[in-house]
Amino acid sequence: PLDLCAFWPVPNTSEPHIVEAEGLPTLVVVSTTNDPATPYQAGVELADQLRGDLVTYNGTQHTVAFSGVECIDDPLTNYLVDLVPPGEGLVC
Structure with missing residues (x-):
């Protein structure tokens, strides 16, 4: 599914x-x-x-962080609260 960013009415201004x-x-x-x-x-x-x-999500949405995917949300919460990065190579 597409989210609001897919329909952003402003052209790209950076390279x-x-x-x-x-x-x-x-x-x-x-x-x-x-x-x-x-x-x-x-x-x-x-x-x-x-x-x-890098945390990889095998999916089709643009914004997955804190959208109810535990495999993504739990490590991100640990990072933001305890400053513990999830480690390289997490794939959900």
Whole structure:
């Protein structure tokens, strides 16, 4: 299913670029394999550039975080509350 982002009425104003953010703690990037708005590979590359943990969701929705998928929500809650990243390679 498509969410509101799929119908955003504003054209894209930026070009893809390398993200540089030195000194950050481990960040968590969630990417969906069949996201209708953001290619999965974009999430893979962002996690790599940020040296963060990638959480992969095998699904078709754009925003999966805190949408009732326990395999995603529980590790993200642990990260936000206790600052414990889920570790690289979590696939739901």
